[in-house]
Structures are given as structure tokens and as C-alpha cells.
Amino acid sequence: MSTGASRWQLPAGIMGIGAVVLVLGWFDRPVEAEAETAAETAADTAQHLVAAQASSTAPATPVPEPEALVVVNGADIYNEHCATCHMGDGSGVPNFQPPIAGSPVVAAGRDRLEAVIRAGSAALQDRPNTMGWQMPPFGFLTDPEVEALVGYVTDTFGSPPQE
Structure with a gap:
């Protein structure tokens, strides 16, 4: 019986080694495939994130120039x-009510006009009040609103201040 057993030992050993190689190869393959799939998924996700970020940071409509914003806001x-x-x-x-177009207050420049907007007629104590009415102060306007209003009034109803 020893001859029969030894006759099968070599092929059985080779088959055993082959089976081990196949089993090890089988377990290694999914890990490599999963790693490749994970790398591809990460690359795709990164591309989508970059594209999404680019599209979300791009303005939907063109932003007007700052001067246009001042005129629009000042007009409002x-x-x-x-x-x-x-x-x-x-x-x-x-x-x-006095005209503002061509007014000496507007012609006096931005600082004078800003003072009149903020303080009303109180800023005009150096001028005679021929109409008897008082302009209320608009101190509740924010600094950007006053700047926009001064820009609008100066551009629309008077000449720019002399520098």
C-alpha cells in the first residue's frame, strides 16, 4: 500500500499547493478590485465636488458695477x-419746498450734502429759510445709504464737488 500512497502523494501535494495559491489569489483579488473601485469612486467624487463648487460660486446673474449699485440704491x-x-x-x-436740482447745497459738495441729509435743516443755519419749512433729519439712514443718496443726488441734480 505504500506504493499506492506514494504514487498519489506528489499529485496530491501539487494539487494542495495549487489550491492554496488559488485560495490566496481569490482573497487577494477582491481586495485589489475594491481598492481600485474605491480609488475610482474617490476620483469621481472629487471631480463632482469641484464642479459643484465651481457652479455654486459662479453668480447666476452678472453683478453690476459698484457705481451702478450706488445709482440704483441712491435713486430708491x-x-x-x-x-x-x-x-x-x-x-x-x-x-x-426748495428745489434740489441746481441747489447751492448740492453744489457745495458731498460733505455739505451729507450733513444736511443727516441733520436736516439744522445743518442749514447759515442760510435763510425763505419758505418756512424745516427738513427733518434722516439720521436713521445707514452710512452706506447716506453715501448712496449723496452719490445719486450729486450725479443727478448737481455737479460733482470740486477737489
Whole structure:
């Protein structure tokens, strides 16, 4: 029986080694495949994140130039707070409310106009009040709103201040 057993020992040993190699190869293969799949997924995810970030940071509509924002915002503020007395075209109401168009206050420059907006008629104590009405102070306006209003009034109803 020893001859029969030894006759099968070599092929059985080779088959055993082959089986071990196959088993080890089988377990190694999914790990490599999973690593490749994970790397591909990570690369795809990174590409999608970059594309999503680029599209979310790009403005949906073009942003206007800062000067355009000042005119638009200044016009809105003027129409809301000033046009009632000074009229939309800056002409005022004869013998009732003074015109702002061509006004010496506007021509005096941005600082003077800002003071009048913030303090109202109190900033005009150096001028005669021929109409008897008092302009209220608009101190509740924020600094950017006052800047926008001064820019709008200066650009629309007066000449730029001399520098």
C-alpha cells in the first residue's frame, strides 16, 4: 500500500499547493478590485465636488458695477425719503419746498450734502429759510445709504464737488 500512497502523494501535494495559491489569489483579488473601485469612486467624487463648487460660486446673474449699485440704491432712497418734498425731478414745489436740482447745497459738495441729509435743516443755519419749512433729519439712514443718496443726488441734480 505504500506504493499506492506514494504514487498519489506528489499529485496530491501539487494539487494542495495549487489550491492554496488559488485560495490566496481569490482573497487577494477582491481586495485589489475594491481598492481600485474605491480609488475610482474617490476620483469621481472629487471631480463632482469641484464642479459643484465651481457652479455654486459662479453668480447666476452678472453683478453690476459698484457705481451702478450706488445709482440704483441712491435713486430708491431718494424716491422713498426725498421726492415727496423735492419732487422726482428735483424741482421742488415753488414757494413751498426748495428745489434740489441746481441747489447751492448740492453744489457745495458731498460733505455739505451729507450733513444736511443727516441733520436736516439744522445743518442749514447759515442760510435763510425763505419758505418756512424745516427738513427733518434722516439720521436713521445707514452710512452706506447716506453715501448712496449723496452719490445719486450729486450725479443727478448737481455737479460733482470740486477737489
